[in-house]
Amino acid sequence: MNWQDALKDYQLYLKIERGLSQNSINNYSFDVKKLISYLEANNITTSPIAITKETVQQFIYTIAKRVNARSQSRIISGLKGFFNYLIFEEYRESNPLDTIDSPKIGRKLPDTLSESEINELIGAIDLSTPQGERNRAILELLYGCGLRVSELTALKISDLFFEEGFIKVTGKGDKQRFVPIVESTQKYISIYRNDVRNHMDISNDFKDTLFLNRRGKQLSEAMIFTIIKDLATSINLSKTISPHTFRHSFATHLLENGADLRAIQLMLGHESITTTEIYMHVDKSHLKAAIENFHPRQ
Known part of the structure; x- marks a missing residue:
């Protein structure tokens, strides 16, 4: 088995x-391609x-001189997954990275926006244009439901269940x-649909896609990044933000206001509660309040 055949089989397995999504498959493949x-x-x-394992160790030592600890850790994790696949398929008996530890890295806390900053960003949208109504609906949805940008661009009209008070979101791994x-x-979504979208010339392939560009096709993720960046510039916001910042703010504000961590996990679509626990960086007074409000000895 050569490297290219092994990589193709691994991609098919993923x-x-x-x-996994194509983006995740590309990331895993990139680590193997580096080796x-x-x-x-x-x-x-x-x-x-x-x-x-000696050859793999030498590779890790070499890249450690060129990339930061976080990137190094990701590459090690990606390669471990590749060789575990080969063990699973009985091509190998051991993983050459079993004795290689990832470097210690600090947990990066998510950037967040305050409620006033979010209101200021949305308030800076020019609502005199059709794109303005669309952009307001986009930001309200990113913050109101904590969606990933890929989930937002893929959202369909048929995914909206407003009478029940829910939307159906397709996340990682479909x-x-x-x-x-x-x-x-x-x-705000209804205003965009009724006043803007219903008057557009929509391409046949995107009749059910909620957010469209001027050509009546699905809005790109890159365009949403640009919309948010331009709004941040217009209000002289000192923070570097992205669509994901609204997702982080959604989770953080829910937790600060007493929402259950498990409920936040389900809304964000995190497979593991440990991923959601990163939002526990909020003011510790909320933990104290939880004891005072809910412990039977209080």
């Missing part, structure tokens, strides 16, 4: 067996089955979840 490039650059002839949507967010 897609079919694990149901392949290292072997080629150093004229090291070995196969995925025969490569030794996993679907229902997220509550408040009436104010519903209102």
Whole structure:
């Protein structure tokens, strides 16, 4: 088995067996390709089955001089997954990275916006244009439901269940979840649909897509980044923000106001509660309040 065949088989496994998105598959593949490039650059002839832990260790030592600890940790994790796949398929008996520890890295706390900053950003939108109504609905939805940008651009009209108070969201690995949507967010989406979208010339392939560009096609993720960046510039916001900042703010503000961590996990679509726990960086007074309000000895 050569490296290219092994990589293709691994990509197929990630897609079919694990149901990962193309973006995730590309990230995992990128880590393996780095190792392949290292072997080629150093004229090291070995196969995925025969490569030794010493060769992999030397690769890790080499990249450690060029990338930060977080990137190094990600590459190690990606390669471990690749070699675990080879073990699963019985091509190998051991993982050459089993004895290689990832570097210690601090947990990066998410950037968040205050409620006033979010209101100021939305208030800076020019509502005299059709795109303005669309952009207001987008920001209200990002903050109101905590969506990933990829989830927002893929959202369909048929995913809106306003009478029930929910939207159906398709997340990573095509996993679907229902997220509550408040009436104010519903209102801004309805204004966009009725006053703007209904008057557009929409391409046949995007009749059910909610957010459209001027050509009647699905709005790109890059365009949403640009919309938010331009709004931040217009109000002289000192923070560097992205669509994900609204997702972080959604979760943080819910937690600060007493929402259950498990409920936040379900709304965000996190597989593990440990991913959601990053939002526990909020003021510790909320933890004290939880004891005072809910412990039977109080």
